[in-house]
Amino acid sequence: MEIREEVRKVKAAAPQMAALSETQRNQALQAVSDALAARKEEIFAANEEDRRQAEKEGIAAPVLKRLKFDEGKLHDVTEGIRDLIGLKDPLRQTQLARELDEGLTLYRVTCPIGVIGVIFEARPDALVQISALCIKSGNCVILKGGSEALRTNKILFQIIQKAALEAGLPEHSMLLLEARSEISELLDCYGYVDLLIPRGSNQFVQYIMNHTRIPVMGHADGICHIYVDKEADLKKAIPVILDAKTQYVSACNAVETLLIHRAIAEKFLPELAKELKAHGVELKGTREVQELTGCVEATEEDNRKEYLDYIVSAKIVDSIQEAIDHINTYGSHHTDCILTEDSGAAEEFMMLVDSAGVYQNCSTRFADGYRYGFGAEVGISTGKLHARGPVGLEGLVSYKYKLFGNGHVVGDYASGKRTFHFKDL
Known part of the structure; x- marks a missing residue:
């Protein structure tokens, strides 16, 4: 496949995709959901092949867990599509309306970004979520999933593309890349791809950023922290920590480092260690933690490790400021939590921790587009420009300025013949 030519076709389809009505896009989403349910046995069979091959190649357990696509995953993605259909249309929303002068009116209106390329890990459900979000937001999409999910991704893409085209989406509005070598070709498609969203290791994301002129949005590591403050309710703390670590251990929003205030360490850490062990979690700690x-x-x-496994590290800190400094130094700016009943401490933590998500008294696993009511997400952004945190529909749209006049010319204002009065409508 000549990647540049195929990507050029996707770019050409972008204006047609952007012009689709909300009704057309929602009908396409419903068709996709119905088609996935109708052909689920084909999907499960392909996934079984992928998982057998991955096991044969000795793929790590966390990757195997992400790779699985079963009835539960199918239910989740179709529910996500149903939620997306019910969400407000992100397009053609007026963000600003201003009369600059009599008969000269300015509007800022939301529109799709255009062509979005997403390179993601071996998670077939991610392909469905990304495709659905792009359909709802009127964007064309180029998809490249992990090679371990090659068969599952291929059948999912075929089902989604066929259903979407039959529902009226433009030809070439979706493209699936299969070979790893095609990533390099995609990175050279500046001018045809409007945004790249890579999901994977820090090394991989840095490679993408350093080898393309296309704007890149995303996150590398998910090094999430929970700080247990001296005013924490310890009965709440252990269930929250267990959920954040074990509910889905290979997720980027699973907790990796625990920071424990010295005032409660002697009482809290032995009990926490006992519960972690009972749930199959290996605890690593500083010398003080080891002694307890x-x-x-x-x-x-x-301190910089994203385990993606049943492992968590722990450190004793003397103050909330030490905890904040540790998080800002070693964290990945993803999601970090304070466990405390002191509202002042929580406010300080949330103000000073420089992360996309800052929580009080709840699991870091809530950092997710579906759980935020976004329908789904294309990824988590730990940057500060355009979109931050779980990137749902709002993060997949831009805006344009529409100016309506009646023969107005700048010269009249430069000469003082006319003046602006800037009245918000």
């Missing part, structure tokens, strides 16, 4: 729990030693490298 008998856990495995943690090194400096553990």
